Amino acid sequence: MLPGVGGRGPGQAGAAGAGGHLPPRVPGALRPGDCWILERVWKLLADVEDLHLLMDPDEFLRLKSQLAVRAAPGSESASFCFRSTALLHVASATRDLKKRVPWVLGVEADPSGGPRVQEAAMKLYHSRRRGEGEEAGKVDLLQAFQAVEVAVRAFFFGYRQLVAAVMGTAEASGNRALFVPAEEMDPLAQMFLEPPYYPSLDAAKTFLADYWVQLQQMAEASAPSRQS
Secondary structure (H helix, E strand, C coil): CCCCCCCCCHHHHHHHHCCCCCCCCCHHHCCHHHHHHHHHHHHHHHHHHHHHCCCCHHHHHHHHHHCCCCCCCCCCCCCHHHHCHHHHHHHHHHHHHHHHHHHHHCCCCCCCCCCHHHHHHHHHHHCCCCCCHHHCCHHHHHHHHHHHHHHHHHHHHHHHHHHHHHHCCCCCCCCCHHHCCHHHCCHHHHHCCCCCCCHHHHHHHHHHHHHHHHHHHHHHHHHHHHHC
């Protein structure tokens, strides 16, 4: 069983391992287990980053000098990880998972930007039958989407810290984070200011959290009257 962020819950493990099904309208028969595998790939890449910290600093920097590892002319702030076409392709494909959200929820995205997808997500999260019938596996799949996003951001954040640790902060000076306008930041720094990959899911959980807080407050307010 592949762990998710903080480990998968029983429902997630059941959907992937016990044959939990998704409606046929989900293209490509995408299942939660597929996304947990993708999440694990990003975590393995992060583990590879950790191995660089075990290298002797003098040997690493000597090897870097011998290999002439440096930013391309005219792009001193470019991060080394963005030279990998394969890595950029996988990162882009990961973001494209957000296009699957309306399919999973069984709705079409509102071209005018309305909350149609968000409302469908809230209905799914709050439904008492969210694990049954056509709803089976949907919550697990949406959670897996967001777990992949967490793993991607963790990888690039770890990479940023790695560069400073093994090559010095001057080598990572292009990653100026929050102290310059976004348009002047290098691509690595901009990744941390990107909005959530799944804004509809994010908003749905925000409003659902508010709902439970208000429900609890109402219950607490009515308790004294019942006692009296």
